[in-house]
Amino acid sequence: QSTYINECGARGSSQREWGVHVQPALLASFLFLIFLEACLWVRNLRQNRRLPGPFAWPVVGNAMQLGSLPHLTFSRLAKKYGNVFQLRLGSSEVVVLNGDAIIRQALIRYGAEFAGRPNFTSFQLVSGGKSMVFGSYNTVWKKHRRIALSSIRTFSTANSQTKKRFEAHVMEEALELIQTFIHQTRKHGYFEPTHELTVAAANVICALCFGKRYCHEDMEFKALLGKVNRFGETVSAGSLVDTMPWLQAFPNPIRRIYKDFKDLNREFFEFVKDKIIQHRQTFNPEVTRDMSDAIISVIEHGTRVEDGLTKEHVEGTVNDLLGAGQDTISASLHWILLLLIKYPHIQVKLQRLIDAEVGRDRLPTFEDKSKLAYLEAFIFETMRFTSFVPVTIPHCTTCDVMIDGLHIPKDTVVFINQWSVNHDESKWKNPEVFDPSRFLDDKGAIDRDLTNSVMIFSIGKRRCIGDQIAKLQVFLFTAILLHQCTFEANPADKLTLDCTYSLTLRPLHFTICVKPREDCKDKVSTRS
Numbered sequence: 130q131s132t133y134i135n136e137c138g139a140r141g142s143s144q145r146e147w148g149v150h151v152q153p154a155l156l157a158s159f160l161f162l163i164f165l166e167a168c169l170w171v172r173n174l175r176q177n178r179r180l181p182g183p184f185a186w187p188v189v190g191n192a193m194q195l196g197s198l199p200h201l202t203f204s205r206l207a208k209k210y211g212n213v214f215q216l217r218l219g220s221s222e223v224v225v226l227n228g229d230a231i232i233r234q235a236l237i238r239y240g241a242e243f244a245g246r247p248n249f250t251s252f253q254l255v256s257g258g259k260s261m262v263f264g265s266y267n268t269v270w271k272k273h274r275r276i277a278l279s280s281i282r283t284f285s286t287a288n289s290q291t292k293k294r295f296e297a298h299v300m301e302e303a304l305e306l307i308q309t310f311i312h313q314t315r316k317h318g319y320f321e322p323t324h325e326l327t328v329a330a331a332n333v334i335c336a337l338c339f340g341k342r343y344c345h346e347d348m349e350f351k352a353l354l355g356k357v358n359r360f361g362e363t364v365s366a367g368s369l370v371d372t373m374p375w376l377q378a379f380p381n382p383i384r385r386i387y388k389d390f391k392d393l394n395r396e397f398f399e400f401v402k403d404k405i406i407q408h409r410q411t412f413n414p415e416v417t418r419d420m421s422d423a424i425i426s427v428i429e430h431g432t433r434v435e436d437g438l439t440k441e442h443v444e445g446t447v448n449d450l451l452g453a454g455q456d457t458i459s460a461s462l463h464w465i466l467l468l469l470i471k472y473p474h475i476q477v478k479l480q481r482l483i484d485a486e487v488g489r490d491r492l493p494t495f496e497d498k499s500k501l502a503y504l505e506a507f508i509f510e511t512m513r514f515t516s517f518v519p520v521t522i523p524h525c526t527t528c529d530v531m532i533d534g535l536h537i538p539k540d541t542v543v544f545i546n547q548w549s550v551n552h553d554e555s556k557w558k559n560p561e562v563f564d565p566s567r568f569l570d571d572k573g574a575i576d577r578d579l580t581n582s583v584m585i586f587s588i589g590k591r592r593c594i595g596d597q598i599a600k601l602q603v604f605l606f607t608a609i610l611l612h613q614c615t616f617e618a619n620p621a622d623k624l625t626l627d628c629t630y631s632l633t634l635r636p637l638h639f640t641i642c643v644k645p646r647e648d649c650k651d652k653v654s655t656r657s
């Protein structure tokens with residue numbers, strides 16, 4: 130007992146001594162850092178070296194101010210500091226661009242100047258360091274992007290035959306999705322559609338890349354995809370993984386996020402490498418079976434040597450396409466289902482339109498798009514209203530550049546706030562209201578000027594290269610789902626539009642029940 134008291138006493142007094150000496154020193158250092166930061170801030174402001182923006186605290190900068198939905202914080206700050214403002218996240222100075230005019234000026238007029246990617250450690254990890262999506266802007270990167278883009282086109286929109294083949298992949302997936310939806314409804318009543326939508330989206334891009342799809346119950350595929358939507362937690366705007374590297378030194382949520390990111394990157398890349406090895410072993414220069422063959426053919430067997438691109442770029446490219454083409458499509462389908470059950474009158478209107486234009490004897494196809502203006506308007510409004518990729522992948526400046534009279538030095542990290550373009554009150558009437566008819570003119574035709582104003586695929590040199598196939602896929606999935614089924618909300622769910630952010634925005638938990646439409650039951654069930 131006495132030993133215990135003595136020990137406690139001894140520890141207590143040494144702690145007090147430590148406190149007496151060290152705490153004032155810590156406090157003094159902290160105050161000194163704040164003072165230093167304030168002096169630098171005032172000096173930079175006087176010399177016009179710092180862009181407008183909120184005061185950045187020592188060490189953390191503005192990291193604590195971002196909140197869970199950074200695009201909303203950026204839009205709020207833009208109202209106070211203007212459409213070009215500066216933040217500091219840990220050690221990185223970040224410029225945030227907002228609003229249609231500024232973003233177009235930066236990404237189109239000064240396209241090359243804003244086309245870089247930050248030199249973040251996490252970016253170097255993706256696709257074994259040979260990623261095009263996360264790679265720096267240079268001559269090799271341009272060749273890499275051209276190859277990726279042409280391989281997508283070859284297997285989708287290149288000509289009417291390739292388009293038909295692509296259409297067949299999407300149709301097959303949409304019908305499989307309906308089967309599993311109906312199965313889940315029979316088994317559980319209301320269910321969460323996340324797994325089914327993730328597999329459907331992944332299968333379309335797997336069919337293009339590997340000529341192979343996976344069944345919804347495949348446990349290996351399920352485990353792989355289960356983690357993929359966590360990728361964005363590390364690489365999205367506002368992630369602290371790269372801007373505060375010292376957080377990796379002790380246990381905390383950011384260290385866990387980075388560990389998960391490394392693990393899922395490794396697993397995903399192993400999966401891709403395995404498929405590419407199989408493709409190399411069975412490669413036949415006379416027959417290009419899928420995008421992997423097409424990329425192997427250009428990089429490894431091309432008549433024109435693609436300087437700077439190595440064998441490892443094959444795996445890198447396929448890994449990029451698989452990653453980029455999966456999470457985004459699955460996020461868009463989540464939002465579409467949520468909006469269909471939230472606004473049942475819009476669902477009915479869409480079904481009536483599809484029935485009238487397509488009929489009940491066949492499934493909708495890509496060719497029906499021109500007759501289904503309200504459906505296209507619904508999809509554009511979903512993209513605008515939710516802005517489910519609210520901020521692009523972080524950019525960085527490739528040289529010193531002036532924008533809106535403000536000087537941005539080379540190698541500055543740049544966040545592009547797409548959400549601010551889609552919710553700009555000077556451009557959109559009642560931007561906070563979900564209204565597909567805003568995209569239709571007096572005659573009920575699509576207003577192309579307006580649809581082109583929606584910013585979700587970014588613009589300029591880093592614009593998404595999957596935008597065409599993404600729009601086709603989302604159109605056909607939605608048309609077939611509505612043609613075949615009715616979607617109902619769970620009365621027990623509070624149907625909110627609240628969401629989580631990690632590169633893409635995803636709705637919080639919601640459940641649905643899916644009923645085959647009367648005259649379609651046979652068509653769906655006879656497929657199995």
Ligand code: HEM
Nearest residue numbers: 262453454457458518521522585586587591593594595599
């Ligand atoms: C609705 C679906 C999609 C949306 C909303 C979307 C959006 C985006 C956005 C915002 C970026 C970042 C651009 C930037 O950093 O400025 C991007 C990049 C990219 N996307 Fe998509 N995407 C979609 C589907 C796809 C698909 C299906 C593919 C391919 C199969 C794809 C391939 C890529 C690639 C390779 C990049 C990197 C481009 C670069 O860094 O140069 N995306 N996408």
